[in-house]
Amino acid sequence: MYIKDDICYAGELQDGIKVTEAKPLRGGMMLVTFSTGEKRLFDTTLLEGEAFRPLANDEIFLHPVLFHGVITWNNGEIDIAPEYVYKHSYAYDGMAM
Template sequence: MYIKNGIAYAGEEKPLIKISGVRPLDNYKLWLRFNNGETKIFDFKPELDSPAFSPLKNKDIFVTVYIDYGIPVWNDGEIDISPEYLYNNSVPA
């Protein structure tokens, strides 16, 4: 159990996952470093069928990924993806 802002929660508090490093790789993959020190590879190809991520099919846009407050973003922040989703759906580098 832990208490945060005066509210008691069951279980243990999980640390907030953030991205501390990102590099675009070939075949729409991302190399990621997380704030817990782990490095992973995320395959973005399955996400490209989603309307939210379809602009990233353009490799010139995909390779412009950068980090904004621990979140990977593209197009001046118009496109982003959750660090938690990336962490849970990537493989160790």
């Protein structure tokens, strides 16, 4: 865990990586674009803990908001560090959609 610009993040500090776009897909999947230009697929259904349970509700999951390069939902009540998303996602080649 680390703090940067008064925001507390889980994971390891990886300077400069941010989420620039987060597109919800079916089944809890997201197509995430990072500040590196990479597009990766991230499965939100694998997130553990009470804090992430609201993402099972499409009314919440389908409306992510980016805040300083971090994916947030539900007026900022739910967030996930871009480093975590990057580390736990896999490369997207654009052919699967």
